[in-house]
Amino acid sequence: MDLSNADAPPADAASALRLIEEQQARAARQLNPDPRLFHWPWGVAWLVGFGLLFLRFGPDGRVFVDLPRWLPLTVLFVLLALAGTISSVAGARAYGQVSGESSRRGGWYGSAWFLGYASLMAVNLKVAGLLPEDLQGLLWSATAVGLTGVLHLAGGAIWLDRDMFLLGAWILVLNIAGTLAGAGWHSLVIAIGGGGGLLVTGTVARLRRS
Incomplete structure (x- = not known):
């Protein structure tokens, strides 16, 4: 049977090993999407x-800055919705083909996010x-950020993901500090420390993966 060069078997053991490694790397890229897609959109939103x-x-x-009162919350909610869409699409493309225990674990974890925020609201x-009014804003932001930190801790424990666990711990420390500082300061702490932390986490994860 006449085989083309693309279909021909490896000429030696070294070529076979290199082919296996390439296939493994390709599968890893498909099942582990760019970590920036899960961190940068949320970092920018925060x-x-x-x-x-x-x-x-x-x-x-x-x-x-004398902005319209409705503008900051509107921008925040729009950016959060956009970040959620980007992360969801990236996750669906990567993990939609995964089945079994990993799939159930991911599904249950996603349900925890939905039910947690529904309960919070x-x-x-x-x-x-x-x-x-000022404490109303602090209540909403502090509880939402706190729940985000706890769920990151839980995700890190479930998947033994050190970066996710440390990010959750960092978010919770910032949330405690910002809440104790009071209304207004909490927003600044979460913007710089939380948003910046998410951007740094995504960058470091990408560099480590490369």
Whole structure:
């Protein structure tokens, strides 16, 4: 049978090993998408969104930039929705072909995010109206960021992912510090430390993978 060069078997053991390594690397790239897609969109959302919140609703009611009151939250929610879409599409393309225990674990973990934030919204909607306006904003941002940190810790423990676990711990430390500092300062801490931390995590993960 006449085989083309592309279909011909490896000429020696070294060529066969190199072919196996190339196939393994290709499979790894398909099953492990670019980590920047899971960190950079969220980092930009936090950096810009919480940054605008700080500029408009600063500590002790200070207004550093006289933006429309609706603008910071609108920008934050739009960027968060965009980040969620980017990460979801990247995850679906990479893990949609995975089945078995890993698939169930990922599905359950995704459900934890959905149910966790649904529960958070239900509680905050009941409680927020009892607080002054500045503390309402702090309640929403601190609880949402705190839940994000806890879920990152849980994900790191489930998959034994050191970077995810450390990122979750970092987010929680920032959230505690920002909450204790008070309304306004929390937005600044999360914008710089949280958004910057996500951008750095994605960059480091990409460099390590390369």
